[in-house]
Amino acid sequence: xxxxxxxxxxxxxxxxxxxxxxxxxxxxxxxxxxxxxxxxxxxxxxxxxxxxxxxxxxxxxxxxxxxxxxxxxxxxxxxxxxxxxxxxxxxxxxxxxxxxxxxxxxxxxxxxxxxxxxxxxxxxxxxxxxxxxxxxxxxxxxxxxxxxxxxxxxxxxxxxxxxxxxxxxxxxxxxxxxxxxxxxxxxxxxxxxxxxxxxxxxxxxxxxxxxxxxxxxxxxxxxxxxxxxxxxxxxxxxxxxxxxxxxx
Amino acid sequence: xxxxxxxxxxxxxxxxxxxxxxxxxxxxxxxxxxxxxxxxxxxxxxxxxxxxxxxxxxxxxxxxxxxxxxxxxxxxxxxxxxxxxxxxxxxxxxxxxxxxxxxxxxxxxxxxxxxxxxxxxxxxxxxxxxxxxxxxxxxxxxxxxxxxxxxxxxxxxxxxxxxxxxxxxxxxxxxxxxxxxxxxxxxxxxxxxxxxxxxxxxxxxxxxxxxxxxxxxxxxxxxxxxxxxxxxxxxxxxxxxxxxxxxxxxxxxxxxxxxxxxxxxxxxxxxxxxxxxxxxxxxxxxxxxxxxxxxxxxxxxxxxxxxxxxxxxxxxxxxxxxxxxxxxxxxxxxxxxxxxxxxxxxxxxxxxxxxxxxxxxxxxxxxxxxxxxxxxxxxxxxxxxxxxxxxxxxxxxxxxxxxxxxxxxxxxxxxxxxxxxxxxxxxx
Numbered sequence: 001x002x003x004x005x006x007x008x009x010x011x012x013x014x015x016x017x018x019x020x021x022x023x024x025x026x027x028x029x030x031x032x033x034x035x036x037x038x039x040x041x042x043x044x045x046x047x048x049x050x051x052x053x054x055x056x057x058x059x060x061x062x063x064x065x066x067x068x069x070x071x072x073x074x075x076x077x078x079x080x081x082x083x084x085x086x087x088x089x090x091x092x093x094x095x096x097x098x099x100x101x102x103x104x105x106x107x108x109x110x111x112x113x114x115x116x117x118x119x120x121x122x123x124x125x126x127x128x129x130x131x132x133x134x135x136x137x138x139x140x141x142x143x144x145x146x147x148x149x150x151x152x153x154x155x156x157x158x159x160x161x162x163x164x165x166x167x168x169x170x171x172x173x174x175x176x177x178x179x180x181x182x183x184x185x186x187x188x189x190x191x192x193x194x195x196x197x198x199x200x201x202x203x204x205x206x207x208x209x210x211x212x213x214x215x216x217x218x219x220x221x222x223x224x225x226x227x228x229x230x231x232x233x234x235x236x237x238x239x240x241x242x243x244x245x246x247x248x
Numbered sequence: 249x250x251x252x253x254x255x256x257x258x259x260x261x262x263x264x265x266x267x268x269x270x271x272x273x274x275x276x277x278x279x280x281x282x283x284x285x286x287x288x289x290x291x292x293x294x295x296x297x298x299x300x301x302x303x304x305x306x307x308x309x310x311x312x313x314x315x316x317x318x319x320x321x322x323x324x325x326x327x328x329x330x331x332x333x334x335x336x337x338x339x340x341x342x343x344x345x346x347x348x349x350x351x352x353x354x355x356x357x358x359x360x361x362x363x364x365x366x367x368x369x370x371x372x373x374x375x376x377x378x379x380x381x382x383x384x385x386x387x388x389x390x391x392x393x394x395x396x397x398x399x400x401x402x403x404x405x406x407x408x409x410x411x412x413x414x415x416x417x418x419x420x421x422x423x424x425x426x427x428x429x430x431x432x433x434x435x436x437x438x439x440x441x442x443x444x445x446x447x448x449x450x451x452x453x454x455x456x457x458x459x460x461x462x463x464x465x466x467x468x469x470x471x472x473x474x475x476x477x478x479x480x481x482x483x484x485x486x487x488x489x490x491x492x493x494x495x496x497x498x499x500x501x502x503x504x505x506x507x508x509x510x511x512x513x514x515x516x517x518x519x520x521x522x523x524x525x526x527x528x529x530x531x532x533x534x535x536x537x538x539x540x541x542x543x544x545x546x547x548x549x550x551x552x553x554x555x556x557x558x559x560x561x562x563x564x565x566x567x568x569x570x571x572x573x574x575x576x577x578x579x580x581x582x583x584x585x586x587x588x589x590x591x592x593x594x595x596x597x598x599x600x601x602x603x604x605x606x607x608x609x610x611x612x613x614x615x616x617x618x619x620x621x622x623x624x625x626x627x628x629x630x631x632x633x634x635x636x637x638x639x640x641x642x643x644x645x646x647x648x649x650x651x652x653x654x655x656x657x658x659x660x661x662x663x664x665x666x667x668x669x670x671x672x673x674x675x676x
Contacts, residue, residue: 145272148271148272149272151272152272152273152274155274156274159274159275159276159277160276160277160279161277161279162276162277162278162279163277163278163279163280163281163282163283164278164279164280164281165278165401165402166401166402166403166653167653169278169402170278173273175271176274189369204402204403205402207399207402208400208401208402209276211366211369211373212276213274214366214369214371215343215366215368215369216274216276218368218369218370219368241271242271242272242273242274243271243272243273243274244273244274244275244276245273245274245275245276246275246276246277246278247275247276247277247278248278
């Protein structure tokens with residue numbers, strides 16, 4: 001097959017676009033300041049909270065002899081062993097509360113409306129076999145936007161309660177990743193993937209903003225999201241990333 | 249071929265669109281409210297209740313927290329200090345919990361183990377232990393409160409500090425003024441001078457081990473150096489000179505001060521260990537109240553060379569003098585913040601008010617609204633300014649502290665009236 005002049009031009013243009021795009025994406029990614037993933041917490045996030053403790057059992061051994069330095073020096077204090085652990089569902093022990101469903105029209109035309117959760121009970125969110133097999137759902141840009149709106153809408157009441165941190169905290173923005181189970185609970189605490197803003201302000205307020213995000217999702221989860229979009233061939237809300245900042 | 253081209257172009261377009269789609273953004277509230285924090289009695293020793301009371305009082309004084317307890321809160325065991333029952337504390341309506349225990353040590357001292365928990369998220373935020381002698385348990389409690397404050401505010405600690413000030417007693421026409429020192433919560437108060445001579449403007453050295461202050465000896469103001477541990481004092485400048493408004497350099501080696509000679513008041517600097525003074529200003533008028541920048545490279549001071557009191561800046565060697573205050577009214581008693589980004593001052597425009605501005609003179613912000621507020625001194629973390637307030641009419645001046653980010657001024661607990669406070673650096 002021989003290509004004509006127009007086809008050669010088209011192919012050349014497409015290749016040129018690819019090179020420019022790869023370069024631009026590389027430069028853009030190079031500017032993302034990332035922070036190392038925090039170490040694993042002691043708090044275990046579980047999908048099913050029962051009446052028995054899900055907290056890690058610590059060994060009931062006597063505490064090591066205290067070796068505190070003179071005052072002013074930091075003395076590490078070993079965590080005190082638990083002799084009689086009490087039932088402690090680590091996070092999200094409260095039952096899901098009914099949430100107001102907003103019927104405000106979505107800014108974009110979507111196959112999944114902003115009220116796609118209306119009238120759906122928790123149990124309905126689990127995928128189930130149906131008599132007719134519809135077309136496989138895809139996590140399109142529109143679906144992603146709708147899920148994003150649903151997540152933000154559900155946690156916004158808890159975000160609104162967060163206290164003022166300090167001057168300049170509003171100039172720091174965290175990129176947060178959520179790993180979610182099918183029932184809308186967090187598999188692990190929200191993880192800071194990146195942070196932008198003035199380096200001094202990041203050092204000063206980064207941990208405090210991270211604390212806020214953890215509190216928000218501890219207090220306002222599990223999330224109620226469309227089950228069919230949990231994990232599709234091109235993504236899903238099982239792995240969701242968003243940004244967090246505080247008002248000025 | 250057309251198929252390949254179409255696919256390539258679709259990929260390019262798709263990637264471009266994907267790049268343009270921004271991540272959803274969650275915006276937190278920034279509610280100006282204090283955080284409810286539980287401070288129950290600490291187990292392990294009979295002083296556990298007093299320790300918790302000091303911690304709660306310290307946290308309340310920051311203006312950031314509403315402490316609950318120790319009274320009215322359930323007790324817990326030593327074992328539970330590091331592993332509390334979060335749901336129970338959540339039900340108590342608190343967002344954070346300070347727990348800990350007190351443990352005797354083989355050397356006769358005690359260890360205060362201090363834990364901070366995020367009750368909402370159900371996790372420990374920080375823990376640390378402090379070993380002190382039994383009589384020094386308040387210090388350990390202040391350290392614990394500092395740990396909590398720092399972790400929840402992102403600011404440097406400042407609660408384990410001391411304050412020197414001029415304690416004022418007696419009637420207005422025969423007032424006795426003595427240098428007094430106390431912990432920043434008002435405890436461990438004692439007098440350092442006996443009141444034979446009137447004293448003003450005591451200032452801590454950067455390490456908190458010495459003071460400089462002015463004593464009216466033979467009715468002449470003279471700068472004295474005072475060693476806090478030994479109580480020994482000596483004249484900074486031997487002879488018969490009128491010296492006042494002293495302040496240490498950031499490295500503690502020098503003292504900058506004002507000296508009046510031949511009807512003119514200029515700023516000088518001299519080694520704290522003695523030697524010949526070096527003159528930094530030589531302009532007609534009164535140059536006084538010098539205060540170093542934290543890096544020691546510049547000095548802000550007050551001068552009436554333009555006709556009334558204004559703030560001026562110069563390099564540490566006296567060069568490059570320039571005015572930085574241009575607002576209405578007069579400006580006095582500047583004090584450079586430990587963080588370097590602000591200068592506190594007394595603004596005189598009718599009433600006396602405490603304000604802050606940037607070292608370039610911009611961003612002026614008035615912090616207080618009293619009738620006569622003056623003599624600002626910074627907390628070591630640069631987040632609070634202490635000053636003295638004289639009420640209109642009768643009444644003694646009292647010490648207050650105000651947060652620079654806004655909020656009401658808090659009365660400092662002093663047994664008598666007070667003026668000219670100086671906040672110490674953080675205790676070692």
